[in-house]
Amino acid sequence: MAGGGEVVDLGELAPKHVRAIAPYVPGKPIGETARELGLDPASILKMASNENPLGASPRALAAIRDALGDLAYYPDGSGHDLKAALQRKFGVAPERIVLGNGSNDVLELAGRAFLTPADSAVYSRHAFLVYPLVVQAIGARHIEVPARDYGSDLDAMARAIRPDTKLVFLANPNNPTGTFNAWDCVAAFLERVAPRVLVVIDEAYGEYLDAASRSPTLGWLDRHPNLVVTRTLSKAYGLAGLRIGYAAAHRDVADLMNRVRQPFNVNHLAMVAAAAALDDEEFLEKSRAVNAAGLEQLAAGLRRLRLEFIPSRGNFVSLRVDDAPRVYRALLERGIIVRPIAGYGLPEHLRVTVGLPEHNARFLEALAAVTGGG
């Protein structure tokens, strides 16, 4: 027998910090829900993962069809064409861009490039769960800062930074709370942070902000070489299944992040689709309009049901119910998948993604039935 029959506890082979990782629990897939509950998959409404109810940008779909003949080739590992499209749209030079297999990937690259087990990272309570995951996978130290009204308390976060802090994560708007820190407060926060500390501003939901609140952060990169802005095409552009996101940063920061990146981390169809989607202003505007109307529809419905919710600037709302596991289950039995967020420190809340008007109406009706309201 290989190894002379020695019995090894495979779990012990991994370092302690890896064994301590609490796996990320994604939104329940439609297929799994259908199998478990004996439902027709076509009847199931998934409002659990902040996906775009309009589907993908039509321009992206056309670009994918045109690119199918290229699939035998490896993708362009430098991402030249997509970086050029990002430069055209946002004026960011290609050497400042890091492409990722979703923005989760670039968040991890930031951790891998800069954190060691001797360092700490700061983030808010109720912040996006990938931040603690990234920190934990490296064995670095966590500094979770208490939230204020469910949102990021920037004063407290600035005060929480220690000499060993290398990274700060800030989602704006945040998921799953939908809370938003005004950009002038974020600018003042950056002024307080030492230049040796990288500040990652995660703008996964930035496209949903109204025109007056749209992010100015790319214009801050020259003044703040320690700033990393991350964005995704998963939400307002409707490309979650393709996995494509990016970071913009100082060229030296981007260079380091690119060094720890797998050479072909982003697939060809994702890059082609993303470049086309960036040009699809019509789809983006429609996504924004559907979302704004849906947020109002959900807010009005929740008020009617006298259910407390956190006002949201994203494409989702987190609402408070008397017994979240029971309500989640009862909605599931009615074919509606929402997201329990106990893992975010919100055991009494459920998060629902904004859908089309008929989706929101079906959700509100089912919610009324299962909470005894309406």
Ligand SMILES: Cc1ncc(COP(=O)(O)O)c(C=O)c1O
């Ligand atoms: C705040 C935030 N950041 C980043 C992401 C990652 O998105 P993706 O990896 O699909 O780009 C999400 C997805 O839900 C998110 O909510």
